[in-house]
Amino acid sequence: DVKVTQSSRYLVKRTGEKVFLECVQDMDHENMFWYRQDPGLGLRLIYFSYDVKMKEKGDIPEGYSVSREKKERFSLILESASTNQTSMYLCASSLGTAKQETQYFGPGTRLLVL
Amino acid sequence: LAKTTQPISMDSYEGQEVNITCSHNNIATNDYITWYQQFPSQGPRFIIQGYKTKVTNEVASLFIPADRKSSTLSLPRVSLSDTAVYYCLVGEAGGYNKLIFGAGTRLAVHP
Numbered sequence: 001d002v003k004v005t006q007s008s009r010y011l012v013k014r015t016g017e018k019v020f021l022e023c024v025q026d027m028d029h030e031n032m033f034w035y036r037q038d039p040g041l042g043l044r045l046i047y048f049s050y051d052v053k054m055k056e057k058g059d060i061p062e063g064y065s066v067s068r069e070k071k072e073r074f075s076l077i078l079e080s081a082s083t084n085q086t087s088m089y090l091c092a093s094s095l096g097t098a099k100q101e102t103q104y105f106g107p108g109t110r111l112l113v114l
Numbered sequence: 115l116a117k118t119t120q121p122i123s124m125d126s127y128e129g130q131e132v133n134i135t136c137s138h139n140n141i142a143t144n145d146y147i148t149w150y151q152q153f154p155s156q157g158p159r160f161i162i163q164g165y166k167t168k169v170t171n172e173v174a175s176l177f178i179p180a181d182r183k184s185s186t187l188s189l190p191r192v193s194l195s196d197t198a199v200y201y202c203l204v205g206e207a208g209g210y211n212k213l214i215f216g217a218g219t220r221l222a223v224h225p
Binding site for chain 2: 090094
């Protein structure tokens with residue numbers, strides 16, 4: 001089975017802090033994604049990566065950056081956390097580059113910014 | 115503005131068939147429709163995917179009309195364990211940033 005793990009299930013940070021969310025997948029998948037999930041808005045794509053050191057902006061990249069130094073690991077960085085970034089963050093991966101490839105999700109990180 | 119629309123919530127009873135419809139007016143010609151299921155404290159997981167007409171697997175069926183501007187997820191004989199949030203995912207013209215999730219339908223199955 002594909003396994004996508006996220007470094008933390010819950011995080012509490014203060015406004016202005018730099019926040020790192022880590023995601024690791026163990027199935028040699030090409031693509032990795034970061035979403036945020038908010039009530040009534042579903043999942044919105046922040047960034048995705050189709051290869052090591054490659055990244056593309058999603059719908060809502062403002063206030064976020066990403067890093068993919070190794071194929072299995074994709075990090076989401078909040079340079080200066082703000083209260084409006086309080087949310088559930090979901091990481092996903094997919095095997096190939098076709099848009100219809102199944103995405104496998106991690107359990108999520110619930111971030112609270114005070 | 116591109117949008118994928120689905121009902122916010124639905125209620126059902128054990129043993130009934132549940133149909134959840136998603137509207138996606140801007141679906142790209144070559145893109146698929148995918149449905150995911152999410153339980154509390156878990157990430158979404160794949161249920162079913164289709165391009166046109168009907169697809170069936172061991173969990174659900176997916177009905178897609180000829181114009182592909184909507185799709186219906188059908189869950190036969192639901193049980194309490196089917197209580198979850200269901201998301202449709204549709205591709206619009208463009209790259210991965212044009213994969214649009216619906217806001218999700220919260221299905222509650224009652225005894």
